[in-house]
Structures are given as C-alpha cells and as structure tokens.
Amino acid sequence: MSARIRVLGAGVAGLAAALELAQAGAEVEVLEIGAQPGGDGASPFAGGMLAPWCECVSAEPLVAELGRQALDWWPRQFDGTVRNGTLVLAAARDVGELEAFAHRSDNYRRLAGDGIAALEPDLAGRFRHGLLFADEAHLDPRAALAALALRLEELGVAVRYGVDARGQADDGRIVLDCRGYAARDRLPELRGVRGEMLLLHCEAMRFARPIRLLHPRGMHYLVPRGDGLYMLGGSMLESDDAGAISARSLMELLNAAYALHPALAEARIVELGHGLRPAFPDNLPRLEQRDGRWHLNGLFRHGYLLAPALARQAAARLLEVA
The missing domain is CATH 3.50.50.60 (FAD/NAD(P)-binding domain)
Structure with a gap:
C-alpha cells in the first residue's frame, strides 16, 4: 500500500x-x-532567480549548497527555465560594492564595458565593470x-x-x-519578511538575463519575464504588514530602474505586488x-x-x- x-x-x-x-x-x-x-x-x-552563487554573498553557505540542486531540478520540471546567467553591475561611483560582492562569491567572470555591451546591447556605454555568473538561471x-x-x-x-x-x-x-x-x-x-515588486512593460529595452544593480544601500534587480515584461524587486523589510506597497519602496524601486537605464522611466507599471516571506530566526x-x-x-x-x-x-x- x-x-x-x-x-x-x-x-x-x-x-x-x-x-x-x-x-x-x-x-x-x-x-x-x-x-x-x-x-x-x-x-x-x-x-524567480536560481542564483546560488549570487545569494551566497548574503546567505549562509547551506543556501548555496542546497540551491545548486535547483539548477538541475527546474529544467526537468518546467521547460520555461532560462539559463542565461546573472549580470551584476554597479555605477562607477559604487565600484567598491562590486568588489565586495566579488570577494564574497565565486564562479563568476569579470566583464569590462565591452563585455557588458556584448551580453546586453542596450547597456552599451553605461557600465564599466560587471560580474557574470554564467551558470545561474531564472524563471x-x-x-x-x-x-x-x-x-x-x-x-x-x-x-x-x-x-x-x-x-x-x-x-x-x-x-x-x-x-x-x-x-x-x-x-x-516564524517571522514575515516583506518583499515588494513592480511588474513593468517596456518595449524599448531587451534584456536576456536578470540584472542585479548594487549600491551602498543594498541591491535591486530586474528580471525578464518575456514579451517586454520585467519584474523589478529587491526590497526586504522586517515587517509582517500585509498592506499595500509603501511610497518609499516604490520610489527606491523606480530610482533603481532609472539608474540601470533612463529608458525604463517610460515603462508602464503593469502591477504592484508584495508578499510576506517566511523566515526562522x-x-x-x-x-x-x-x-x-x-x-x-x-x-x-x-x-x-x-x-x-x-x-x-x-x-x-x-x-x-x-
């Protein structure tokens, strides 16, 4: 039985x-x-980022160890899994954040401006240094x-x-x-850790992989969903408040999008969303x-x-x- x-x-x-x-x-x-x-x-x-090497920067080693299993599991269960890697960037004034990120991780390749442009042509001329985590994926x-x-x-x-x-x-x-x-x-x-996101539609931009933008206050990310849609996120608030997205978070997310590329200021906001992620101490x-x-x-x-x-x-x- x-x-x-x-x-x-x-x-x-x-x-x-x-x-x-x-x-x-x-x-x-x-x-x-x-x-x-x-x-x-x-x-x-x-x-939806399957990024064990990026996540090990701020998480315990166990997260990366267990997370690597996702890179084989998800493609077998969901054929929409995309393995184009993760691109990590910082503005020239924040290059120290990029160096600190690199020091805490591994399995990446350093890129100069021309390498960034080859991967993401719409970012040509905007960033001088980046890290490519080629084995990571998203869905x-x-x-x-x-x-x-x-x-x-x-x-x-x-x-x-x-x-x-x-x-x-x-x-x-x-x-x-x-x-x-x-x-x-x-x-x-259990405690709630609030995450907030925007879903943007922008026909002017074409990105092939998640892009993480580092700055002294933390990190924001843009994840392609296909058909001109992008998920913009990165907020992490110690709160069990299930209410609507805060004005502060909205401004920070939109500022990050603009810093990545000014054309994203013309994107349409399709959805505002938030969720309470469960965490133990x-x-x-x-x-x-x-x-x-x-x-x-x-x-x-x-x-x-x-x-x-x-x-x-x-x-x-x-x-x-x-």
Missing part, C-alpha cells in the same frame, strides 16, 4: 514536495486555501507554479483550492505543512516534525532556489516513516 500524504499549501514548497512524493509513488493530495497555485502567499511575487514564478500544478494533475494528484486546512481531519494521512507564513498558528517563531529552512505533523518552512527569500532540495528531503523522510 502506498503512503498517503496530505500537503498543506500550494506555494512553491508545497507543489515541489507534492511532486517529489507523487513521483516516488505516494498517494498525495494538496490543500490550498487560495483560488490558484501560490494562493495568497509570497510565491507568485518572487523574483517566471507564476508560470512555474502552473506547470507544477499541471504535472501533479497528470500524475493523478488532486489539488483542492479554496480549502481551509485548519478545518480538515487528518484521516490517517501523514500531513506535510508547507503553508509558509500562514503556518504561524503552529510555528510561532536563523534565516535557514527547516524540515521538522512537530505536534503530529511535518513542517517544511522558512525558505525566506530563496523559495524557488531551495524548494527542490527541501522537497527531495521531505519525500525521503516521509516515505521512510510511512
């Missing part, structure tokens, strides 16, 4: 875990309180979530939307809780058993990067105890 497992939450962690379990032969169902993959959580508003989070849900459907996994998991009896199933910040009812030490993910259920949570700002490795771990542990 196959293991019977109920996954709570259809964000990137829940869908990836459900897929690993189903592909290993488990009988799986997924419950999601929202109306679509990702629900009302942070997954639909992510950057469109919403398209990726939809693809995972479709693969689950093809495997016969029921994904039930509009269902509040708190009112469901376990029915003898093993429960894997992947509800992200919503799981604070069971994981009170050490900012590292956890797979643990507590209060009669398993929890996969705390992926912080690395959801798409860490979900494959954590999903594999969850499948191995749950099938071992089933």
Whole structure:
C-alpha cells in the first residue's frame, strides 16, 4: 500500500514536495486555501532567480549548497527555465560594492564595458565593470507554479483550492505543512519578511538575463519575464504588514530602474505586488516534525532556489516513516 500524504499549501514548497512524493509513488493530495497555485502567499511575487552563487554573498553557505540542486531540478520540471546567467553591475561611483560582492562569491567572470555591451546591447556605454555568473538561471514564478500544478494533475494528484486546512481531519494521512507564513498558528517563531515588486512593460529595452544593480544601500534587480515584461524587486523589510506597497519602496524601486537605464522611466507599471516571506530566526529552512505533523518552512527569500532540495528531503523522510 502506498503512503498517503496530505500537503498543506500550494506555494512553491508545497507543489515541489507534492511532486517529489507523487513521483516516488505516494498517494498525495494538496490543500490550498487560495483560488490558484501560490494562493495568497509570497510565491507568485518572487523574483524567480536560481542564483546560488549570487545569494551566497548574503546567505549562509547551506543556501548555496542546497540551491545548486535547483539548477538541475527546474529544467526537468518546467521547460520555461532560462539559463542565461546573472549580470551584476554597479555605477562607477559604487565600484567598491562590486568588489565586495566579488570577494564574497565565486564562479563568476569579470566583464569590462565591452563585455557588458556584448551580453546586453542596450547597456552599451553605461557600465564599466560587471560580474557574470554564467551558470545561474531564472524563471517566471507564476508560470512555474502552473506547470507544477499541471504535472501533479497528470500524475493523478488532486489539488483542492479554496480549502481551509485548519478545518480538515487528518484521516490517517501523514500531513506535510508547507503553508509558509500562514503556518504561524503552529510555528510561532516564524517571522514575515516583506518583499515588494513592480511588474513593468517596456518595449524599448531587451534584456536576456536578470540584472542585479548594487549600491551602498543594498541591491535591486530586474528580471525578464518575456514579451517586454520585467519584474523589478529587491526590497526586504522586517515587517509582517500585509498592506499595500509603501511610497518609499516604490520610489527606491523606480530610482533603481532609472539608474540601470533612463529608458525604463517610460515603462508602464503593469502591477504592484508584495508578499510576506517566511523566515526562522536563523534565516535557514527547516524540515521538522512537530505536534503530529511535518513542517517544511522558512525558505525566506530563496523559495524557488531551495524548494527542490527541501522537497527531495521531505519525500525521503516521509516515505521512510510511512
């Protein structure tokens, strides 16, 4: 008899875990309180950057170690995964930020102005120094979530939307809780880290890869979504406020876009969005058993990067105890 497992939450962690379990032969169902993959959580508003070497600049080494698994996992599950690398830039006055970034990472190639222009012709003449992380990748989070849900459907996994998991009896199933910040009812030490984003439409610019722009206050990034669409993000606020995007964040994001290229000032703002990313005090993910259920949570700002490795771990542990 196959293991019977109920996954709570259809964000990137829940869908990836459900897929690993189903592909290993488990009988799986997924419950999601929202109306679509990702629900009302942070997954639909992510950057979708699979960038373990860039992320190791500010994250623990474990993030890069686990994150490298995403570079093989995602292309097998979602054919929209694009592996054009990541370009990291800084204005001439901020070249010290670029050097500090390079010192904390590896697996990159240094570029001068002509090398930057060869990769991204629309940036010709704008930046003198850059770093290319050629092995990194990116994807469109919403398209990726939809693809995972479709693969689950093809495997016969029921994904039930509009269902509040708190009112469901376990029915003898093993429960894997992947509800992200919503799981604070069971994981009170979780905190919300607010991320804010803009979706821009700009026909004048054509970028092939994520671009990270460094400055003394931090970093912002522009991620291509195709058809002239770009996700602009980089804010990280220690807040559980689920309200609308702040004026300060909006101004910082738009200033970063203008600094990358003035033509982006003419872009149309298609969407303003925000999400509360779940984080434990050490900012590292956890797979643990507590209060009669398993929890996969705390992926912080690395959801798409860490979900494959954590999903594999969850499948191995749950099938071992089933």
